[in-house]
Ligand SMILES: Nc1ncnc2c1ncn2[C@@H]1O[C@H](COP(=O)(O)OP(=O)(O)O)[C@@H](O)[C@H]1O
């Protein structure tokens with residue numbers, strides 16, 4: 001950053017020197033007697049040992065030429081430097097933003113939508129950098145060169161320069177003041193409309209199946225139009241306003257020079273006496289005007305994009321300071337777990353929720369047992385699981401692992417014990433291997449562990465015999481289609497890859513048909529009593545073999561015991577088993 005500012009200042013200095021050197025050159029060309037009449041120039045000539053005026057002129061010309069080349073060379077260099085600095089900034093800010101989002105507590109993801117986060121990282125950062133930060137740097141650069149030029153003009157001709165500078169500057173300032181409100185309004189509206197658009201597009205493409213079935217395509221197209229029109233309008237204002245004053249200013253300043261010449265000629269005065277001055281103003285105008293124009297354009301652009309910057313700043317301040325040593329969870333030792341995990345009086349309410357999702361739940365899960373959580377939809381099963389996973393923060397009650405409470409400090413260490421299979425498995429467009437060793441960089445994948453996990457998930461035979469490239473087969477959105485049962489088993493293999501002591505399945509088989517579910521559950525049977533298995537299930541057939549079943553009702557444990565015990569003791573359990581069995 002410091003080097004950049006040094007470059008900016010040096011460029012400004014060279015530009016000024018270039019302009020300054022043209023003046024004596026033009027003066028001498030216009031009037032060769034000038035040297036003899038000017039004591040300063042005579043002194044310089046004597047000092048440098050240049051005797052005749054002809055070589056003096058040539059020297060001056062060469063000097064002016066050199067300064068011109070150097071000035072423009074540095075200006076080009078500086079502008080490239082500014083762009084590069086911006087691009088680097090873009091890179092580092094999006095990285096920090098992604099970090100800020102990823103390290104957020106999971107609870108915040110419940111209330112934020114992912115298309116917004118996505119957009120922020122991929123688009124808003126870019127916008128902010130190239131529409132706020134680079135313009136700001138450009139404004140600084142232009143300001144430096146404008147100031148040095150103004151200084152030069154003031155030195156040469158104080159009164160006239162003050163007038164010219166005040167007029168040009170005042171004109172721009174006036175336009176800016178007039179446009180400021182519009183620009184602010186426009187910037188905010190643009191941002192809002194853009195976000196609206198992103199929401200519509202992600203909804204339309206995300207729900208494409210339902211939309212097609214209901215024949216609602218036109219609905220989304222219609223909804224797209226209005227914000228899209230506002231975005232287009234906003235872009236127009238944002239781009240046009242900064243450019244507008246330029247045309248008028250060009251007329252005013254160059255017109256002024258022409259008028260001055262006409263005035264001198266008309267009044268019969270000698271044009272050669274004002275020639276250097278006119279040159280100075282032509283050049284200064286030529287240099288100063290674009291600077292002023294760019295300062296104006298930069299500031300209006302910043303105004304336009306400021307709302308986006310403010311939004312990002314708020315998110316960026318969340319960015320955690322992660323030291324490289326805690327970055328990799330695999331270096332943290334798992335929390336010892338040999339006896340049991342217990343919940344004691346756990347109560348949880350979602351942010352913004354108006355009743356408790358879990359209400360004073362206490363339960364005990366012995367190590368290497370298989371337990372099931374059953375209950376109606378909305379009874380709190382997933383909430384309980386997410387608390388156990390450490391995704392939701394325990395505020396009331398405690399989770400104890402071998403009697404050690406799980407807290408913010410040791411949560412990561414507890415999570416190292418846990419494998420999790422959600423209801424819908426996210427498959428990336430990648431090979432089977434990489435989908436099983438999910439999130440592990442390719443160099444660090446343990447292929448033996450991948451295969452072992454696949455075997456445990458009853459997937460190995462399928463991969464070897466039926467997929468064209470075995471473990472290297474690309475699956476996912478653009479890859480080989482796989483069935484729902486295989487998808488879930490990839491999820492199980494993924495959870496097993498790190499060989500966790502605890503395996504949690506939250507309705508992992510609910511979307512499967514009975515036969516496929518049985519195949520998946522069979523894989524679980526192989527692990528019974530080797531790992532602690534917690535199954536959340538809808539269908540009672542899948543929990544029959546559990547060592548203990550917890551029946552949840554409205555956030556409370558309504559009953560617990562083995563399948564047979566519950567069938568005998570709980571009317572609710574009986575009723576539910578009847579209902580769910582009927583419905584398949
Ligand atoms: N993100 C959320 N925000 C607010 N309330 C939620 C959220 N997720 C779940 N709930 C509420 O918490 C209760 C328990 O939900 P959940 O644990 O998902 O039930 P289950 O998994 O048994 O179907 C429900 O009443 C549900 O409405």
Ligand SMILES: [Mg+2]
Pocket residue numbers: 381382383507
């Ligand atoms: Mg659930």
